[in-house]
Amino acid sequence: MSDVQITVHPEARIDRIAPELHGHFSEHLGRCVYDGLYHDPSSTKTGVRSDVASLLSALDIPVLRWPGGCFADDYHWEDGIGPQEDRPGRRNLFWAQGREELPEEPNSFGTDEFLQLCEQIGTEPYLAVNVGSGDPQQATDWVEYCNYDGETELADRRRENGHPEPYGVKYWGIGNENWGCGGQMTPEQYAREYRKFATYVGSMDKLLLDHDLELIACGFEGHEWNRRFMEEIGTNAWGVEFPLDHLTLHHYYGRTITIEEADTDAYDTFLCEALEIESHIERIGAAINAVATTRDIGVIIDEWGAWHPEAVAESGLEQPGTVIDGVSAAAVLDIFNHHSDVMTMSNIAQTVNVLHCLVETEGENAWARPTYRVFDLYAPHKGNTAVETSIATPTRAVDDDELPLVGGSASVADEETYLTLTNLDHASAHAVDVTLTGEVTTNDVSGSLLFGDQSADTVVNASNEDDFEATTLDCMTVADHTLSVELPPLSVAGIAVR
Ligand code: AHR
Numbered sequence: 001m002s003d004v005q006i007t008v009h010p011e012a013r014i015d016r017i018a019p020e021l022h023g024h025f026s027e028h029l030g031r032c033v034y035d036g037l038y039h040d041p042s043s044t045k046t047g048v049r050s051d052v053a054s055l056l057s058a059l060d061i062p063v064l065r066w067p068g069g070c071f072a073d074d075y076h077w078e079d080g081i082g083p084q085e086d087r088p089g090r091r092n093l094f095w096a097q098g099r100e101e102l103p104e105e106p107n108s109f110g111t112d113e114f115l116q117l118c119e120q121i122g123t124e125p126y127l128a129v130n131v132g133s134g135d136p137q138q139a140t141d142w143v144e145y146c147n148y149d150g151e152t153e154l155a156d157r158r159r160e161n162g163h164p165e166p167y168g169v170k171y172w173g174i175g176n177e178n179w180g181c182g183g184q185m186t187p188e189q190y191a192r193e194y195r196k197f198a199t200y201v202g203s204m205d206k207l208l209l210d211h212d213l214e215l216i217a218c219g220f221e222g223h224e225w226n227r228r229f230m231e232e233i234g235t236n237a238w239g240v241e242f243p244l245d246h247l248t249l250h251h252y253y254g255r256t257i258t259i260e261e262a263d264t265d266a267y268d269t270f271l272c273e274a275l276e277i278e279s280h281i282e283r284i285g286a287a288i289n290a291v292a293t294t295r296d297i298g299v300i301i302d303e304w305g306a307w308h309p310e311a312v313a314e315s316g317l318e319q320p321g322t323v324i325d326g327v328s329a330a331a332v333l334d335i336f337n338h339h340s341d342v343m344t345m346s347n348i349a350q351t352v353n354v355l356h357c358l359v360e361t362e363g364e365n366a367w368a369r370p371t372y373r374v375f376d377l378y379a380p381h382k383g384n385t386a387v388e389t390s391i392a393t394p395t396r397a398v399d400d401d402e403l404p405l406v407g408g409s410a411s412v413a414d415e416e417t418y419l420t421l422t423n424l425d426h427a428s429a430h431a432v433d434v435t436l437t438g439e440v441t442t443n444d445v446s447g448s449l450l451f452g453d454q455s456a457d458t459v460v461n462a463s464n465e466d467d468f469e470a471t472t473l474d475c476m477t478v479a480d481h482t483l484s485v486e487l488p489p490l491s492v493a494g495i496a497v498r
Contacts, residue, residue, distance in 0.1 A: 030316020073132030080110020131175030298344025305356025326370030447473030
């Protein structure tokens with residue numbers, strides 16, 4: 001007997017799921033860049049770790065944000081170009097101190113290394129410019145260095161540094177958390193800074209490039225801030241709007257749950273905190289709509305994920321990679337699908353070794369974390385059209401909240417419907433009936449299951465990584481338009497229906 005009923009409505013289309021919703025974020029912080037993405041250049045041509053690059057290429061990650069984070073608002077991009085031996089070591093006010101043996105930023109990994117890594121793994125770069133301690137000139141110069149094809153000194157420097165063709169960087173973030181580490185600004189102050197930066201970067205785009213940049217403004221989880229920012233942004237003296245393509249915020253969850261000490265109540269609280277991302281998407285979307293009624297501004301969550309108490313500056317923000325984190329990521333990706341009509345990108349923090357990373361390294365080893373398996377299982381949704389689902393599920397009371405014990409999302413493309421399901425219940429398996437309405441046929445159904453026999457706190461390492469691979473979802477029956485699936489506690493399933 002099923003205790004969960006899900007109805008998929010293939011005709012009730014939400015919107016295309018931008019592949020960028022599966023994006024990533026990497027910062028000069030702890031072992032994310034040095035030892036993570038990059039190591040001693042003498043061992044490979046570029047210094048990029050080939051094991052990490054292969055794992056990322058295999059996942060086909062659509063976009064990678066860099067160099068921060070808080071690091072971005074104290075970063076001067078010109079320190080990181082040209083011959084490596086000539087690059088200055090710098091202190092950066094943020095994060096470098098998290099790693100005892102590297103108290104300073106050596107700048108060996110800079111713009112060209114990052115952009116060539118993106119070319120190597122086939123991902124779109126997203127650069128965050130320095131608003132906090134930088135100026136619009138620096139930002140505009142960076143755009144010119146990366147993207148301009150003419151005969152200027154900056155374009156020539158890029159050529160001398162080994163890249164004759166412009167990189168064509170499309171996404172430019174105007175600062176990072178400028179309500180906090182990026183300058184402690186009020187929304188009005190940041191809006192004025194944004195107008196200045198957008199004027200210069202926007203003119204650069206208009207005059208020298210081909211209107212192909214997308215500018216991203218920083219928002220906040222306190223939504224009054226976003227509304228005030230949007231109001232202040234306004235228009236110029238002639239009523240012309242400033243370039244503004246996306247507004248972003250950050251959502252971290254789990255600061256109260258230490259993996260080793262967590263009990264089952266803590267798992268429920270943790271998952272409720274993860275699901276709060278949905279109200280942030282709705283509220284930032286509402287702040288945009290309240291003011292920008294005539295323009296299309298996308299919602300980005302360009303840092304998100306689990307942040308446990310283990311991740312502190314002294315540990316380089318490292319924390320164990322576990323099943324519960326993987327399950328939380330699946331629930332968040334389902335939410336992104338439900339909001340594909342407003343969401344244009346998201347970036348989980350942070351690609352390698354730091355926070356809710358997908359890949360971990362130790363010496364010469366690199367391996368996939370449980371969350372990597374989740375992104376892989378969810379990959380078929382990318383580029384599909386999300387459709388409405390109705391979900392009737394038992395819930396559990398968690399303080400003032402209710403945890404829905406089963407969730408999911410669905411998308412369609414051509415002849416295929418793809419469905420993902422999460423069992424967020426640590427205590428019980430759930431029997432789920434999924435009804436597919438409309439024209440969908442269930443001739444050919446196949447499914448995969450993650451974490452079916454793993455406990456929530458199982459930690460991945462170099463020798464057990466294969467234990468987290470997806471297995472065939474064999475406890476599924478198909479009758480007419482209904483699939484019946486048994487989901488073990490804290491598990492994730494992906495089902496293709498053709
Ligand atoms: O991802 C770690 C930090 O979290 C980033 O530098 C900052 O943007 C956020 O507060």
